[in-house]
Amino acid sequence: xxxxxxxxxRGVLGAMLAWASTGWAEMRxxxxxxxxxxxxxxxxxxxxxxxxxxxxxxxxxxxxFGAMIYFIVKYRHRAGVGAIHSHGNNTLEVVWTTIPVFIxxxxxxxxxxxxxxxxxEKAPADALQVAVVGEQFGxxxxxxxxxxxxxxxxxxxxxxxxxxxxxxxxxDGKDDFTTYNDLVFPVNRPVQLHLGSxxxxxxxxxxxxxxxxxxxxxxxYDFVWFKADSVGSFQLACNQLCGQGHYKMFGKLxxxxxxxxxxxxxxxxxxxxxSPNSSAETTAVANR
Amino acid sequence: MSTATMTHADAHGHHDHHEATGWKxxxxxxxxxxxxxxxxxxxxxxxxxxxxLALLLRWQLAFPSTQVMPDGNVGNPLSLPFINxxxxxxxxxxxATVMVFLVVMPVLIGAFGNYLIPLKIGAGxxxxxxxxxxxxWVWLASxxxxxxxFFVAGGAAAAGWTGYAPLSSVGAYNGARIGQSLWAxxxxxxxxxxxxxxxxxxxxxxxxxxxxxxxxxxPLAVWALFITAFLLLLAVPVLSAAGAMLVLxxxxxxxxxxxxxGGQPLLWQHLFWFFGHPEVYIMILPAMGMVSDxxxxxxxxxxxxxxxxxxxxxxxxxxxxxxxGHHMFVSGMNLVLSAAFGVSTxxxxxxxxxxTFNWLGTIWGGSIRFNTAMLNALAFVAMFVIGGxxxxxxxxxxxxxxxxxxxxxxxxxxxxxxxxxxxAVFAAIYFWYPKMFGRMxxxxxxxxxxxxxxxxxxxxxxxxxxxxxxxMMRRIADPTVYEHLRALQPINQFITLSAIGLGFSxxxxxxxxxxxxxxxxxxxxxxxxxxxxxxxxxxxxxxGNFATTPTVxxxxxxxxxxxHGKDYIMQNEPTEPDHPAGSPSRLRxxxxx
Numbered sequence: 085x086x087x088x089x090x091x092x093x094r095g096v097l098g099a100m101l102a103w104a105s106t107g108w109a110e111m112r113x114x115x116x117x118x119x120x121x122x123x124x125x126x127x128x129x130x131x132x133x134x135x136x137x138x139x140x141x142x143x144x145x146x147x148x149f150g151a152m153i154y155f156i157v158k159y160r161h162r163a164g165v166g167a168i169h170s171h172g173n174n175t176l177e178v179v180w181t182t183i184p185v186f187i188x189x190x191x192x193x194x195x196x197x198x199x200x201x202x203x204x205e206k207a208p209a210d211a212l213q214v215a216v217v218g219e220q221f222g223x224x225x226x227x228x229x230x231x232x233x234x235x236x237x238x239x240x241x242x243x244x245x246x247x248x249x250x251x252x253x254x255x256d257g258k259d260d261f262t263t264y265n266d267l268v269f270p271v272n273r274p275v276q277l278h279l280g281s282x283x284x285x286x287x288x289x290x291x292x293x294x295x296x297x298x299x300x301x302x303x304x305y306d307f308v309w310f311k312a313d314s315v316g317s318f319q320l321a322c323n324q325l326c327g328q329g330h331y332k333m334f335g336k337l338x339x340x341x342x343x344x345x346x347x348x349x350x351x352x353x354x355x356x357x358x359s360p361n362s363s364a365e366t367t368a369v370a371n372r
Numbered sequence: 373m374s375t376a377t378m379t380h381a382d383a384h385g386h387h388d389h390h391e392a393t394g395w396k397x398x399x400x401x402x403x404x405x406x407x408x409x410x411x412x413x414x415x416x417x418x419x420x421x422x423x424x425l426a427l428l429l430r431w432q433l434a435f436p437s438t439q440v441m442p443d444g445n446v447g448n449p450l451s452l453p454f455i456n457x458x459x460x461x462x463x464x465x466x467x468a469t470v471m472v473f474l475v476v477m478p479v480l481i482g483a484f485g486n487y488l489i490p491l492k493i494g495a496g497x498x499x500x501x502x503x504x505x506x507x508x509w510v511w512l513a514s515x516x517x518x519x520x521x522f523f524v525a526g527g528a529a530a531a532g533w534t535g536y537a538p539l540s541s542v543g544a545y546n547g548a549r550i551g552q553s554l555w556a557x558x559x560x561x562x563x564x565x566x567x568x569x570x571x572x573x574x575x576x577x578x579x580x581x582x583x584x585x586x587x588x589x590x591p592l593a594v595w596a597l598f599i600t601a602f603l604l605l606l607a608v609p610v611l612s613a614a615g616a617m618l619v620l621x622x623x624x625x626x627x628x629x630x631x632x633x634g635g636q637p638l639l640w641q642h643l644f645w646f647f648g649h650p651e652v653y654i655m656i657l658p659a660m661g662m663v664s665d666x667x668x669x670x671x672x673x674x675x676x677x678x679x680x681x682x683x684x685x686x687x688x689x690x691x692x693x694x695x696x697g698h699h700m701f702v703s704g705m706n707l708v709l710s711a712a713f714g715v716s717t718x719x720x721x722x723x724x725x726x727x728t729f730n731w732l733g734t735i736w737g738g739s740i741r742f743n744t745a746m747l748n749a750l751a752f753v754a755m756f757v758i759g760g761x762x763x764x765x766x767x768x769x770x771x772x773x774x775x776x777x778x779x780x781x782x783x784x785x786x787x788x789x790x791x792x793x794x795x796a797v798f799a800a801i802y803f804w805y806p807k808m809f810g811r812m813x814x815x816x817x818x819x820x821x822x823x824x825x826x827x828x829x830x831x832x833x834x835x836x837x838x839x840x841x842x843x844m845m846r847r848i849a850d851p852t853v854y855e856h857l858r859a860l861q862p863i864n865q866f867i868t869l870s871a872i873g874l875g876f877s878x879x880x881x882x883x884x885x886x887x888x889x890x891x892x893x894x895x896x897x898x899x900x901x902x903x904x905x906x907x908x909x910x911x912x913x914x915x916g917n918f919a920t921t922p923t924v925x926x927x928x929x930x931x932x933x934x935x936h937g938k939d940y941i942m943q944n945e946p947t948e949p950d951h952p953a954g955s956p957s958r959l960r961x962x963x964x965x
Binding site: 115116117118119120126129130133134139140141144145148149151152155156159160161162164165167168169170171172173176177180181184185188189191192193194195196198199200202203204220244283285287289291292295296297298300301302318319321323324325326327328329330331332334 | 407438446457458460461470476528531532536538539542545546547603631632636637638671672673674675676677678679680701703707710711714715717718719721722725726728729730732733735736737738739740741744752753754757758761764767768769770771773776777778838841842843845847848849850853854855856859860864929931932933935
């Protein structure tokens, strides 16, 4: 970063800050011009990929813009100096076709390999199972009870009063507890998500996890998992336009030490047999 | 080529029509030039409507009406209270809809396609003049139908220009059933206009080229429009069908897209993006073609690698149909499928790279004239490169999932669509204005307009990359509700100020455009000393374009041919027998006919 750039940024930012009608007490943990903090294990790979592409495009850009500016200056119209007559050069065409083909194929293969791993790698067996179901405009969250097992989600059963599509008779689901717009994850422990939607498409987006997943209604997404490697408090944002209240469809998301997590769980009452889920079954069926 | 001659003579019989006079000339004319101007003026009017919508939504992002201030009051003191979240959603939905369907497509294809194709291929008019005029009025009607949404109960469509179901398809979810229905109806009708235009262009270019005008003597602008017409013909019917299905879902109890009733939301995404990705190229190919011509004329050099340019555009045309799935990586897609779409998406970057290198090759060794048209064309290349680079981030699947729905992608497509297509439109207007109206635009005002637009454009859209990487979602009515975005608010305000600057810079353009209609310097036939056929006739050309059908003897780019007095040779200038060999002879076969 050159001195001038720093000066320019500070100047612009300073002016904007002074001019903005309010002071902004909150500052980010990272600078406002770049990536937010990264706390997820896959996130580091994604960031690395971003830097690979950034270097690649940066170098190519310097060459292309360098050539462009050089040509613009050198070949400006001057009296008495004519243009070269050339229809092209086939060798050059082959060269500048072949090189990008290899670069882009390499990028595609590298990206697909990483994507495949992120999608195919199974969550470790000890992963905390958490269900998150979006609705206009909030997040239903369901944690397993002492048995560590979530009730089985069935996308066909998701309905108005049964956000998670759980069979009322499923023993695994009886001790689960639910929250609304409130997620707490233990640090350094894998978390496997079960994502669904009650109405329109929502998306699970946490920039600090480098995690984005659409939640198309009518399906349950079981393949997303992550491991947060440091504590902090974040926000879960809906990132697929879902209607009027879309902009404020966010939930609290905290990554905390294991002990704090256990204390938090302790304060939660399990669902009982009289939970809304049992009565919801009939409604959900009627809805269909 | 002999078939072209025959069919041309053949076609003459039925496309002749009389010149309309008086007011009728400007309302219901069958002349392709008037239709082109109708498209030009209407789409420029829509450009200002779309721009005004953009400024309103930018204002809300900088000074949200919903912002909770430190003193506990709701609403930034500078905010516009009538912009509530639902209206904000309608603003960005209609901004994109207007810009895509009522500005970029019609100005590139409707205005310049209509105006230039017959003139550049040496034809008197389009193959189907009546359908041509009909297509304009149908298109205009679609615009009014879509915009009518602002005046109905519930407001205009607010589900994004991509109209993802089931938000778009269920009135209870989107709260704007009537507006959404008007939007979908508008898309359907807009599609009809595109289809009418597309087969007209294809028929005209295939059948009505002047004698000697082989396909590989066509200017690249015509090639680009030719390929674009095929894309339109194959992609737009799919969108029209989807629009019709959406109207049925919204109003007539069908459930194509509603999973609660057994429908499939992903069906909409497949239909939309099967249209939507070719659409991206529909909106850039004609711009590429016109810029290639403008760069060549003003560098006084033939287009570098003419055939490579043509093949690259054909490749884009094909590949454009097999990349639509990359918009759906985030919907949860089979891995083999996502790998295939990932590879095709990366590969489609290759022809774009080829074109960029050839544009650089074209200005290399030239004698560059920096008129306003050329400056805009050069800006097109530079901005398109930046837009292409940010596209590479998106094509990489793992990165895509992080940046896909952030301001990074907003930056990306504005670099391609505004930095690309709109700069090309400005270049084309400055370049062909003398032909259209017989007078030159003012160069000083033109350069002021260019400089302001270029600077404000970059100040407005470049920081969007940063806020996008910083995690700012697109399509949120108020970023200040998010803790991690509050610190970005000064940048958002800066972007808004730059957008306002960008919007008001266009006043210079308007003044120049309308002032020059009366006060511009008379242009003469060929003010830029260009070689193609439109410059062989009067400015503006008379009804029927050519007094006698021209015969074409050479390719479209004979600039600075050694051994000639002047540095350009018109396409209809006969080859001299003792002509020195300046270029490969295959580029200039003996004339036919």
